[in-house]
Amino acid sequence: MAFQRALAPAPRRAMKAALMRLADGRGDVKALEDDLDGLYRLRVGVHRVIFLYAPDGAIWCFFAERRAVVYEILSASPAELIGED
Numbered sequence: 001m002a003f004q005r006a007l008a009p010a011p012r013r014a015m016k017a018a019l020m021r022l023a024d025g026r027g028d029v030k031a032l033e034d035d036l037d038g039l040y041r042l043r044v045g046v047h048r049v050i051f052l053y054a055p056d057g058a059i060w061c062f063f064a065e066r067r068a069v070v071y072e073i074l075s076a077s078p079a080e081l082i083g084e085d
Contacts, residue, residue: 003064011045015064018044022051022059036074050074 004015019042021027028043032050042049042061048070051061063070 011047015044015047015049018042019049019061022049022061032074039074041070 004012004019007015018027022029022042030041030043031037032039032041039050039052042051046066047064048067049061050063050070051059054060063073065073
């Protein structure tokens with residue numbers, strides 16, 4: 001993730017650890033609702049990782065940023081981010 005590489009060392013380590021826990025089925029995960037149904041968010045401090053569970057069991061992490069930025073962008077066009085437009 002390019003976003004992860006741009007983080008300072010401490011948040012980068014926290015992000016890496018959170019993504020590893022997510023792969024093991026752990027973490028601060030919440031299902032999103034309404035227009036974002038089918039998407040999930042992983043909370044990592046002030047950052048959010050937006051992902052979905054693929055039919056084959058893979059986890060597709062496709063967007064990460066500070067909380068305010070994530071929800072601002074997703075509220076504008078969630079389908080565009082996951083390639084449904």
